[in-house]
Amino acid sequence: xxxxxxxxxxxxxxxxxxxxxxxxxxxxxxxxxxxxxxxxxxxxxxxxxxxxxxxxxxxxxxxxxxxxxxxxxxxxxxxxxxxxxxxxxxxxxxxxxxxxxxxxxxxxxxxxxxxxxxxxxxxxxxxxxxxxxxxxxxxxxxxxxxxxxxxxxxxxxxxxxxxxxxxxxxxxxxxxxxxxxxxxxxxxxxxxxxxxxxxxxxxxxxxxxxxxxxxxxxxxxxxxxxxxxxxxxxxxxxxxxxxxxxxxxxxxxxxxxxxxxxxxxxxxxxxxxxxxxxxxxxxxxxxxxxxxxxxxxxxxxxxxxxxxxxxxxxxxxxxxxxxxxxxxxxxxxxxxxxxxxxxxxxxxxxxxxxxxxxxxxxxxxxxxxxxxxxxxxxxxxxxxxxxxxxxxxxxxxxxxxxxxxxxxxxxxxxxxxxxxxxxxxxxxxxxxxxxxxxxxxxxxxxxxxxxxxxxxxxxxxxxxxxxxxxxxxxxxxxxxxxxxxxxxxxxxxxxxxxxxxxxxxxxxxxxxxx
Amino acid sequence: xxxxxxxxxxxxxxxxxxxxxxxxxxxxxxxxxxxxxxxxxxxxxxxxxxxxxxxxxxxxxxxxxxxxxxxxxxxxxxxxxxxxxxxxxxxxxxxxxxxxxxxxxxxxxxxxxxxxxxxxxxxxxxxxxxxxxxxxxxxxxxxxxxxxxxxxxxxxxxxxxxxxxxxxxxxxxxxxxxxxxxxxxxxxxxxxxxxxxxxxxxxxxxxxxxxxxxxxxxxxxxxxxxxxxxxxxxxxxxxxxxxxxxxxxxxxxxxxxxxxxxxxxxxxxxxxxxxxxxxxxxxxxxxxxxxxxxxxxxxxxxxxxxxxxxxxxxxxxxxxxxxxxxxxxxxxxxxxxxxxxxxxxxxxxxxxxxxxxxxxx
Numbered sequence: 001x002x003x004x005x006x007x008x009x010x011x012x013x014x015x016x017x018x019x020x021x022x023x024x025x026x027x028x029x030x031x032x033x034x035x036x037x038x039x040x041x042x043x044x045x046x047x048x049x050x051x052x053x054x055x056x057x058x059x060x061x062x063x064x065x066x067x068x069x070x071x072x073x074x075x076x077x078x079x080x081x082x083x084x085x086x087x088x089x090x091x092x093x094x095x096x097x098x099x100x101x102x103x104x105x106x107x108x109x110x111x112x113x114x115x116x117x118x119x120x121x122x123x124x125x126x127x128x129x130x131x132x133x134x135x136x137x138x139x140x141x142x143x144x145x146x147x148x149x150x151x152x153x154x155x156x157x158x159x160x161x162x163x164x165x166x167x168x169x170x171x172x173x174x175x176x177x178x179x180x181x182x183x184x185x186x187x188x189x190x191x192x193x194x195x196x197x198x199x200x201x202x203x204x205x206x207x208x209x210x211x212x213x214x215x216x217x218x219x220x221x222x223x224x225x226x227x228x229x230x231x232x233x234x235x236x237x238x239x240x241x242x243x244x245x246x247x248x249x250x251x252x253x254x255x256x257x258x259x260x261x262x263x264x265x266x267x268x269x270x271x272x273x274x275x276x277x278x279x280x281x282x283x284x285x286x287x288x289x290x291x292x293x294x295x296x297x298x299x300x301x302x303x304x305x306x307x308x309x310x311x312x313x314x315x316x317x318x319x320x321x322x323x324x325x326x327x328x329x330x331x332x333x334x335x336x337x338x339x340x341x342x343x344x345x346x347x348x349x350x351x352x353x354x355x356x357x358x359x360x361x362x363x364x365x366x367x368x369x370x371x372x373x374x375x376x377x378x379x380x381x382x383x384x385x386x387x388x389x390x391x392x393x394x395x396x397x398x399x400x401x402x403x404x405x406x407x408x409x410x411x412x413x414x415x416x417x418x419x420x421x422x423x424x425x426x427x428x429x430x431x432x433x434x435x436x437x438x439x440x441x442x443x444x445x446x447x448x449x450x451x452x453x454x455x456x457x458x459x460x461x462x463x464x465x466x467x468x469x470x471x472x473x474x475x476x477x478x479x480x481x482x483x484x485x486x487x488x489x490x491x492x493x494x495x496x497x498x499x500x501x502x503x504x505x506x507x508x509x510x511x512x513x514x
Numbered sequence: 515x516x517x518x519x520x521x522x523x524x525x526x527x528x529x530x531x532x533x534x535x536x537x538x539x540x541x542x543x544x545x546x547x548x549x550x551x552x553x554x555x556x557x558x559x560x561x562x563x564x565x566x567x568x569x570x571x572x573x574x575x576x577x578x579x580x581x582x583x584x585x586x587x588x589x590x591x592x593x594x595x596x597x598x599x600x601x602x603x604x605x606x607x608x609x610x611x612x613x614x615x616x617x618x619x620x621x622x623x624x625x626x627x628x629x630x631x632x633x634x635x636x637x638x639x640x641x642x643x644x645x646x647x648x649x650x651x652x653x654x655x656x657x658x659x660x661x662x663x664x665x666x667x668x669x670x671x672x673x674x675x676x677x678x679x680x681x682x683x684x685x686x687x688x689x690x691x692x693x694x695x696x697x698x699x700x701x702x703x704x705x706x707x708x709x710x711x712x713x714x715x716x717x718x719x720x721x722x723x724x725x726x727x728x729x730x731x732x733x734x735x736x737x738x739x740x741x742x743x744x745x746x747x748x749x750x751x752x753x754x755x756x757x758x759x760x761x762x763x764x765x766x767x768x769x770x771x772x773x774x775x776x777x778x779x780x781x782x783x784x785x786x787x788x789x790x791x792x793x794x795x796x797x798x799x800x801x802x803x804x805x806x807x808x809x810x811x812x813x814x815x816x817x818x819x820x821x822x823x824x825x826x827x828x829x830x831x832x833x834x835x836x837x838x839x840x841x842x843x844x845x846x847x848x849x850x851x852x853x854x855x856x857x858x859x860x861x862x863x864x865x866x867x868x869x870x871x872x873x874x875x
Contacts, residue, residue, distance in 0.1 A: 147692070292857075462767060466526060474522050474759035482757065489576060489756040489763065490749070496767060497580025497774075504774045 002187040003082050006090040008109035009142040012119030014090040020175040021088050030081050032091030039073045046070050072207040079201035093146045095159055099384050101197050103189035108163040151388045199225040205252050206230050213248045222390055224371035228256035231371045233263045233294050263294035265391050266370050270298045271398030274359040283434045294370030295363055299356055301376045302401055395420050398431040440510050451502040458496050523762050524565045538772025540843040546780020547850050548796045551578050553715030555843050558807045562836035567637035568622045572755030573765040574715045579748030595742045596690035596735055603704040604746045610708020615754040634817035641807050644714045649804045651719045655797035691731040711747050783850040802842030810835040
């Protein structure tokens with residue numbers, strides 16, 4: 001049965017609804033407050049993180065690690081409580097913890113102000129005015145928390161399956177609506193969604209172990225899990241961890257294998273079909289070697305077209321009982337720990353395709369593997385599946401939208417690249433640009449010599465005619481034609497800086513020090 | 515060279531040119547490593563070579579302008595720039611820069627004598643501002659390193675909270691940074707940033723901490739916005755100094771020769787050294803630069819006739835100051851290069867470190 005996650009800024013509202021829902025369904029109920037209390041009693045200072053987030057909009061390295069620890073604890077606790085399949089969880093941003101796990105029903109509650117006000121006045125013994133102030137402050141704090149911790153707006157409806165405005169429906173009817181929705185086939189667990197959930201648990205428990213062990217507690221690590229294989233990426237400055245990590249993660253339940261990769265940063269490669277014998281693979285591996293980066297694969301098949309088509313024939317797809325059969329079709333495949341990718345598609349979920357498998361194998365043998373995900377879904381789903389906590393130095397968009405005509409494919413790929421860059425603030429390029437941006441080909445050689453020539457000519461002219469140049473800058477000429485000096489400097493300096501930086505940049509690229 | 519030009523611009527021979535390139539290289543390496551403009555090393559370095567303080571500042575700010583223009587696109591792409599905040603700050607920063615250029619020009623033109631003596635007033639003024647501001651910066655940085663190793667918290671919000679309690683409407687909301695700041699506080703910070711950028715070329719040392727500690731802006735946004743600002747402030751400073759006739763384009767070009775190579779190495783160094791170590795090295799190097807500049811101050815005092823000393827001692831004051839500066843700069847750069855080379859070699863050696871399979875696997 002599904003896991004229901006209720007999100008609201010009002011504790012009283014979500015608690016009341018969750019209790020009613022638990023009564024109606026018989027599911028266990030868990031609140032954020034209970035998890036936080038449990039975490040604190042286990043020595044994880046969630047409160048410290050909350051205060052830090054509210055006080056400072058930026059998290060330093062240590063607080064980032066604390067954030068990861070807290071998130072891992074909450075995720076692991078929810079997974080543990082939900083291991084029998086049923087759970088009602090209510091909190092601030094639980095809906096963001098298991099993106100695209102199909103059997104999680106994410107509900108946003110818009111509380112009724114008067115109800116909240118009375119509840120706060122009763123619970124905290126405040127007068128009306130103070131209670132109003134308190135509610136307003138809590139709303140601001142929760143919004144800030146969601147923004148800083150998860151990097152999204154709490155009101156963004158695309159992260160929810162349902163938004164219930166409790167100004168128009170009472171709590172008890174709202175819980176009945178949720179009960180009805182829980183019965184829909186769309187929210188029933190599948191082997192694939194359960195495995196994704198288990199990968200979440202695995203990654204969270206591994207992260208917890210690493211974060212709580214004094215040997216690894218102070219290191220920034222990336223942890224991901226897929227198909228029971230945990231990948232831990234650590235920086236080269238902590239090379240000694242290679243012997244420590246396996247011992248720390250030993251015997252995490254369900255872990256089939258632990259892969260450790262040294263990397264300062266990650267490159268995310270999004271493509272529909274992977275093959276290790278392609279030029280793009282070689283280029284990405286070469287770049288990863290040069291940057292000391294690990295490569296994360298995201299196999300994505302767009303369903304945007306199918307959806308558009310489905311909209312056109314929507315009426316034909318509706319059964320007599322009102323259920324939309326098109327939505328019952330299994331969508332995707334599997335998924336990864338961090339919170340993004342994958343979904344059902346039971347038959348295809350169990351195994352990755354040969355191309356992807358051999359690409360993973362090649363990356364592992366090169367020591368550049370940072371994890372893998374597959375996703376069949378919309379562009380929006382793709383964007384929300386990218387883990388914002390990972391330090392990506394580059395996102396490469398390879399061949400996607402393969403089923404489209406060439407022109408449409410190019411346009412859509414360009415749009416996707418722009419969306420990733422703008423919405424996720426990640427440096428993103430298309431695979432076709434790799435060569436010109438990062439490698440030294442014929443074009444770069446020509447560019448190098450042109451700019452080198454320009455630099456040599458500029459320097460020669462200036463240093464061969466120093467007297468004239470100085471006269472122009474501060475001598476008699478300057479006194480007579482003062483306004484010309486700023487113009488000359490304003491035009492010449494960017495030109496020389498650009499030319500020379502192009503030359504040095506290309507040299508660094510050539511010696512792999514960019 | 516014409517006598518008037520000789521008073522203003524340094525005679526450039528091969529040895530001097532090589533030293534300027536070296537200054538650029540060290541400044542660039544430190545700049546890439548630290549993330550600042552490197553002026554804290556380059557300005558005093560050029561002054562130690564006999565460049566008039568006002569010309570050293572003018573040429574350095576021009577160097578900064580070109581460099582910032584090259585890098586600005588990249589920062590814009592990353593999206594950590596609050597353009598509205600930059601716009602508000604840059605407006606008042608322009609006034610601050612203009613004020614700084616005016617003061618420097620007045621002090622230089624008001625100087626008596628020839629050569630070093632003529633610029634002694636401006637040199638003393640620049641050195642004093644340099645020493646007082648950068649010693650504060652260095653001490654704060656080192657204190658921060660000590661504090662962060664003892665406590666587990668982000669940047670202090672004490673000042674930001676104190677400022678937010680002072681009601682000084684109108685307030686301006688900045689969406690990217692997600693903060694509301696009093697217009698008047700913005701004006702003061704912009705003015706101070708511009709003034710320091712125009713006087714010693716290190717506006718970022720004030721601009722970034724102000725944005726973080728006074729406005730409460732996230733560090734990434736503060737850095738991105740400052741780098742975006744640097745382009746405009748650099749341009750405005752360069753144009754102003756060029757208007758006054760204090761830009762030596764030869765120095766700017768020689769600085770580029772070294773700095774644009776050094777910056778790549780510095781940036782590479784950041785990837786392989788932890789944050790605390792970077793801040794500690796930065797703090798120590800800045801402190802040594804400050805000390806080096808302080809050593810030169812008696813020389814300017816003598817040139818102004820405010821203290822009585824044998825003129826031949828100038829050579830020693832300048833020599834010690836120069837040796838100190840170069841020792842700290844070269845030491846810092848070597849330290850960074852050591853890490854870069856070690857990481858480069860290590861990177862080639864380390865491949866995949868291990869595959870571990872527990873019993874059940």
